[in-house]
Amino acid sequence: MEKVKFSVSGMSCQHCVMAVESALNAVDGVKKAKVKLSPGEAIVSYDETKTSVEVLKAAVREQGYQA
Ligand SMILES: [Cu+2]
Numbered sequence: 001m002e003k004v005k006f007s008v009s010g011m012s013c014q015h016c017v018m019a020v021e022s023a024l025n026a027v028d029g030v031k032k033a034k035v036k037l038s039p040g041e042a043i044v045s046y047d048e049t050k051t052s053v054e055v056l057k058a059a060v061r062e063q064g065y066q067a
Contacts, residue, residue: 001031001045001046001047001048002045002046002047002048003043003044003045003046004043004044004046004053004056005041005042005043005044006041006042006053006056006057006067007039007040007041007042007067008020008035008040008041008042008060008065008066008067009040009065009066009067010040010064010065010066011035011037011040011065013037014037016037016065017035017036017037019063020035020042020060020063020065021033021034021035021042023059023060023062023063024042024044024056024059024060026059027046027051027055027056027059028050028051029046029047029048029049029050029051030044030045030046030047030051030056031045031046031047032044032045033045033056042056042060042067044056
């Protein structure tokens with residue numbers, strides 16, 4: 001299990017936070033994703049044999065935010 005923290009920008013309210021958090025939690029291999037608004041960041045525990053930081057960041061970008 002790996003744990004990563006990366007910044008997420010473009011979020012402006014709690015709704016954005018929930019959107020990013022659900023997108024991350026929906027990625028196969030993610031155990032737990034926690035997203036904070038200020039500063040904008042995501043902390044994700046994941047199985048490194050199933051996913052990668054690049055896949056996680058892509059899931060954030062798909063929601064319209066920058067990672
Ligand atoms: Cu918002």
